[in-house]
Amino acid sequence: MARTGRPRAFDKDQALERALLLFWSRGYGATSVQDLVDALALERGSLYGAFGxxxxxxxxxxxxxxxxxxxRLLTALETGPVLPALREVLTHPARAHEYASDVGVPQGCMIGNTTAELVPEDDEAREVVARSHARFIEIVADALRRAQAGGEVTRAATPEAQAQLLLFTAQGYSLVARAGLDPTAALAAVDALIDALRA
Incomplete structure (x- = not known):
């Protein structure tokens, strides 16, 4: 009779969520395998077997x-006016404290953090980041296209160009938020961009 192996005594999805918070708060390089073992209360063999x-x-x-x-982005943009939803998307990094956990407080956007720490040397990380950016532009451009048709957003630029500008702003805002920023000045800058998009 073939051995089927010992079943995992942990919830893989829950472990990944906890690892996400740890990596998000510390970054890739500063998070050791031992940190993961301690935070997830797993043996190294179980961790490697489940996640590589x-x-x-x-x-x-x-x-x-x-x-x-x-x-969350799709949900935020699918109903109601687009510009208030986009303002919330752009200012999200300023609310990182809402995601506090017992393994630390996440900082900024994890896609942006990955770009800064691993890209361009890591091909797989670059692909994950590129796919994420492309989806952001696709989702936001679709919302802006609807908003242009409804008279909420200016037609001075294409929805794709506007979405690209919003991506640059979101990523820049996130990185600056990690270094510490004046929330009032940051919100004023976001509001200036949102006002520039109004029809």
Missing amino acids: DKRQFYLAAVQLYWDTYER
Whole structure:
């Protein structure tokens, strides 16, 4: 009779969520395998067996981060006026304290953090980031196209160009937020961009 192996005594999805928070708060390089073992209360063998090495574990966490972000982005933009929703999307990094956990406080956008730490040397990380950026532009451009048709947003530029500008702003805002920023000045800058998009 073939051995089927010992079943995992942990919830893989829950472990990935906890790892996401740890990587998000500390970054890839500053998070050791021992940090993951301690935070997840797992044996190293269980961790490697479930997720592979630290890099693969990190990339899985980044993908989970993006999947969650994409769902929230779609929900935010599918109903009601687009510009207030976009303002909320852009100022999201300033509310990182809302995601505080016992493993630390996430900082900024994890896609932006991955870009700064791993891209361009890591091909797989670059692909994850590129896919995330492309989806952001696609989702936001679709919303802006509807908003242009409804007279909410200016037609001075294409929805794709406007979405690209919003991506640059979101990523820049996120990185500046990590370094500490004046919330009043940051919100004023976002409001200036949103006002520039009004019809």
